[in-house]
Amino acid sequence: MEITPDTSGYMIAGYIITFLTLGIYIFSIYQRNKNLKRDLETLKSFEPKQTKKK
Amino acid sequence: MQSKPIALTVLDIVSIIVLGIAAYLALVFAPTELVMGDVQRVFYFHVGTAWVGLLGFVLAAIAGIAYLITKDMKWDRFEVAAVEVSTMFFFITIVLGSIWARPAWNTWWTWDPRLTTAAVTELIYIAYFMLRQGIEDPEKRARFGAVYTLLGGLSAPITFMVIRLFRTIHPVVIGSQSAEAQGGFSMTADMRTAFFFALFAFTIIFIVIFG
Numbered sequence: 001m002e003i004t005p006d007t008s009g010y011m012i013a014g015y016i017i018t019f020l021t022l023g024i025y026i027f028s029i030y031q032r033n034k035n036l037k038r039d040l041e042t043l044k045s046f047e048p049k050q051t052k053k054k
Numbered sequence: 055m056q057s058k059p060i061a062l063t064v065l066d067i068v069s070i071i072v073l074g075i076a077a078y079l080a081l082v083f084a085p086t087e088l089v090m091g092d093v094q095r096v097f098y099f100h101v102g103t104a105w106v107g108l109l110g111f112v113l114a115a116i117a118g119i120a121y122l123i124t125k126d127m128k129w130d131r132f133e134v135a136a137v138e139v140s141t142m143f144f145f146i147t148i149v150l151g152s153i154w155a156r157p158a159w160n161t162w163w164t165w166d167p168r169l170t171t172a173a174v175t176e177l178i179y180i181a182y183f184m185l186r187q188g189i190e191d192p193e194k195r196a197r198f199g200a201v202y203t204l205l206g207g208l209s210a211p212i213t214f215m216v217i218r219l220f221r222t223i224h225p226v227v228i229g230s231q232s233a234e235a236q237g238g239f240s241m242t243a244d245m246r247t248a249f250f251f252a253l254f255a256f257t258i259i260f261i262v263i264f265g
Contacts, residue, residue: 018103
């Protein structure tokens with residue numbers, strides 16, 4: 001009768017890498033979105049000055 | 055900047071729930087495969103991420119065609135998002151495949167047709183971002199990107215079909231496989247449940263991240 005090998009270490013490594021990669025990617029999206037919002041706010045703050053010049 | 059639609063917020067929560075259920079089905083609910091042991095459980099996420107990875111590359115190619123026809127920059131943004139999300143998912147696919155291969159094939163990597171086409175596909179889309187970085191004019195960047203993803207999109211069906219057309223050691227779980235395939239297995243009903251739920255979960259997660 002064949003004995004099932006213990007390959008649980010590989011499985012754990014696989015799932016850790018999967019969740020870690022997903023987590024890092026989602027965090028990067030969050031950071032980029034936050035930076036984009038900040039840049040848009042900065043651009044908006046310049047808007048009234050430009051209108052006055054015209 | 056537009057606030058996030060309520061439907062997407064609901065979908066965010068749903069995606070976390072379905073990811074949890076998919077992990078439970080893969081790690082607990084599905085039975086242990088007798089020959090390979092627990093490492094076979096990475097198969098569910100391996101195929102799930104591969105599905106959305108290849109789906110995104112095809113969507114990017116379609117967006118590329120839409121851009122070339124309409125010249126509307128929204129298709130360029132759609133294309134970049136699809137490629138970025140899919141490149142990330144496809145990276146997970148390749149890493150999980152490599153982890154599975156170590157105990158199943160006794161090697162982390164081999165230049166099998168499936169592994170080679172998958173690696174080439176991933177490299178094509180990493181190069182896509184390098185190409186975009188090198189072009190300053192937005193319209194030129196969008197045009198070049200559209201043509202690139204259109205050609206790059208061919209790698210997705212090639213990667214999918216290669217194990218069904220050529221002699222390869224990569225197993226085909228659904229459909230007939232090559233005589234040289236190593237590490238194949240027959241899915242039980244519980245394995246099928248975990249498998250199809252993982253496909254469903256990653257489709258939802260793809261939509262959420264993409265949205």
